[in-house]
Amino acid sequence: MARIAFILLTHKDPQGVIAQAQRLTETGDFVSIHYDASAKASEFAQLRAALSDNPNVTFARKRLKCGWGEWSLVAATLEALKAAEEDFPRATHFYMLSGDCMPVKTARYAHDFLDAEEADYIESFDFFSSGWIKTGLKEDRLIYRHWFNERTQPKRFYASYRAQQRLKMAREVPADIQMMIGSQWWCLRRRTIEWVLDFIRSRPDVMKFFRTTWIPDETFFQTIVRHVVPEAEIHARTLTFLMFTDYGMPANFYNDHYDLLLSQDYLFARKISPEARELRNRLGALWAQEDVQFAISNEGRALHKFLTGRGRIGRRFAPRFWEAESTLGRERTLFIVACKKWHVAKRLVAELSARDSSIHAMEYVFDEMCELPDLGGIEKTKDKRNRHRRVLMRMLFEHAGSDRMLICLDPSAFDVIRDFTGDKCETRLLEIECSFSDDYLAGHARRVGLAGEETPSDVLAKVLPTIRADMTFERERLRDAGFEHYELMRENGSPEDNARALARALDIPDAVAHELAQLDYLFKD
Structure with missing residues (x-):
């Protein structure tokens, strides 16, 4: 021994x-x-x-x-x-x-x-x-x-x-x-x-x-x-x-x-x-x-990094000069769906694509490795996608042969959203506000590495309020930014209000917007 x-x-x-x-x-x-x-x-x-x-x-x-x-x-x-x-x-x-x-x-x-x-x-x-x-x-x-x-x-x-x-x-x-x-x-x-x-x-x-x-x-x-x-x-x-x-x-x-x-x-x-x-x-x-x-x-290191990093949100490195000077194009329109529950945004994108083919819709291209066409290697890693995001989007517009494109983003990607809303193209932003139960937050903590399957319940209970506050902060930051062409769709909102937000943000016919707003499975976990 x-x-x-x-x-x-x-x-x-x-x-x-x-x-x-x-x-x-x-x-x-x-x-x-x-x-x-x-x-x-x-x-x-x-x-x-x-x-x-x-x-x-x-x-x-x-x-x-x-x-x-x-x-x-x-x-x-x-x-x-x-x-x-x-x-x-x-x-x-x-x-x-x-x-x-x-x-x-x-x-x-x-x-x-x-x-x-x-x-x-x-x-x-x-x-x-x-x-x-x-x-x-x-x-x-x-x-x-x-x-x-x-x-x-x-x-x-x-x-x-x-x-x-x-x-x-x-x-x-x-x-x-x-x-x-x-x-x-x-x-x-x-x-x-x-x-x-x-x-x-x-x-x-x-x-x-x-x-x-x-x-x-x-x-x-x-x-x-x-x-x-x-x-x-x-x-x-x-x-x-x-x-x-x-x-x-x-x-x-x-x-x-x-x-x-x-x-x-x-x-x-x-x-x-x-x-x-x-x-x-x-x-x-x-x-x-x-x-x-x-x-x-x-999960200790990930928790420590998360909890101690809350006071440093908003800092970022300046973009490379060639990225700052690039543009997606004045004649183009980029639609952004910002939603913390990715499955909700993905369902909306799938239903929209089935009803309106004029918008080339994708999912969380900067948050996960969803499949993209061969763009010469810039699409190979999340790091490359984010570092050269304007170049990537311009190439995707060109590859699709469309001037109307939709992507999904996590609300935490505030720098990406701000970057695109500052572009010469027209950028429209739809935020989808979801409700979060403690069970959902616990699952989220496990998915992002803040907790494991064996994390003690009392440790998890102590971090849940911080996670909830973090999501609230991300939501408030989007609304306080004063982005042009911003609309809000709520899980607890009325179908009429949500249809108006969808029609304005995504520039789609009222009839299509009402169909999407009335989908009963959209927000289910």
């Missing part, structure tokens, strides 16, 4: 560290602690006194003062790792943790998970081609030497950096290793740790190189493990659930995240807010429990 040696890097809250170590070792696992040398000596003495009688706890032989982005973080990890490898010969896996991490599964689940496959779990992506780094220094992390800390000594950091650039002091990456990058929260097998430590002893040149790289905790183990372990035995993922804000900072979890965290496909989570005492207590008690069943839905 798997037995885990946890490599615990901490710098504060000795009582919390003591509780974490006692909890993790209660189930037969091990803990090796590096407590930052910058912390008070009394705190470390408190740790030692409380844990000295626990045979499953050890301490790094050497304590280092650690700084974010520095080699000292890797060096501290290695000190704790060496102590664990030496003191715990029965440990089968070594798992990197911080004091802000808490289990989101039981020890039994974690052991069974690791026993199920002979593999290492570490994010390990090509440094240069993966795009893992989103902002800040990239290649310059490696090719220049970084002796100072950007956060504590910014003037020296950048003065040294710029001086090396001026003097052309860029260096080469060691030729026989492929530089990799990823999260520093890994879980490695004992054999892998032994190979890594052997590599370190045999390659002082590589060690010298990494000591002056910037943020090496995201590259050192990720590179060495990939160098010494066959690729087939590496899962390029972390077993610790963590998310980042738009500013690149780790997101915190709070008391109401308990069910969400348990439903993610991870063993631990980080960061648990220090104020979330109830969450910490519940997760702490979870580790030693038996016979707990976990329904894995894994």
Whole structure:
């Protein structure tokens, strides 16, 4: 059975560290602690006194003062790792943790998970081609030497950096290793740790190189493990659930995240807010429990992106100049049906096409990969369709040989709608307002990845009001835009009002509009 040696890097809250170590070792696992040398000596003495009688706890032989982005973080990890490898010969896996991490599964689940496959779990992506780094220094992390800390000594950091650039002091990456990058929260097998430590002893040149790289905790183990372990035995993922804000900072979890965290496909989570005492207590008690069943839905990242992104609606990149200058043509008319329930819009389009052949009607050409004619490749992906939307529509007009075309759009595609209503062609917009039950919203959340079939009901219940408010926002935004030739058709509207809206928006005969408005199955779910 798997037995885990946890490599615990901490710098504060000795009582919390003591509780974490006692909890993790209660189930037969091990803990090796590096407590930052910058912390008070009394705190470390408190740790030692409380844990000295626990045979499953050890301490790094050497304590280092650690700084974010520095080699000292890797060096501290290695000190704790060496102590664990030496003191715990029965440990089968070594798992990197911080004091802000808490289990989101039981020890039994974690052991069974690791026993199920002979593999290492570490994010390990090509440094240069993966795009893992989103902002800040990239290649310059490696090719220049970084002796100072950007956060504590910014003037020296950048003065040294710029001086090396001026003097052309860029260096080469060691030729026989492929530089990799990823999260520093890994879980490695004992054999892998032994190979890594052997590599370190045999390659002082590589060690010298990494000591002056910037943020090496995201590259050192990720590179060495990939160098010494066959690729087939590496899962390029972390077993610790963590998310980042738009500013690149780790997101915190709070008391109401308990069910969400348990439903993610991870063993631990980080960061648990220090104020979330109830969450910490519940997760702490979870580790030693038996016979707990976990329904894995894994919607956490999508939910976080959705919920934190509500305040940023309306921002967009400027269109390319050639798109801004293009037009669908003054002589053409584009009809847009905006409806959140796609099946409703599709039914309307099908019924309209059966009654009026003067309008070339399509469905959600920018929201889903509905079939289009061969247009030279621009139609191949949703990304291409949206990026070159005016060009795409102009080509569709030409291919159809028609000057009257109808497409469906989701109300969330406000930028697309605004773009077309600003074109020189005549654009007519019909919004179809639908009613949304909680059951429908729950199904919508599952369809778009905000929830899974196993998402706990209370987690889903908490997100439904946000989804409903989001749909209301999209509806109000359309109406507040003041688009010319805008009409509204309502699920709860009278057939007469809906027929008028259809006739005006789609420029169809009144008789056809009345037939469409009286369809009894149009709005059925």
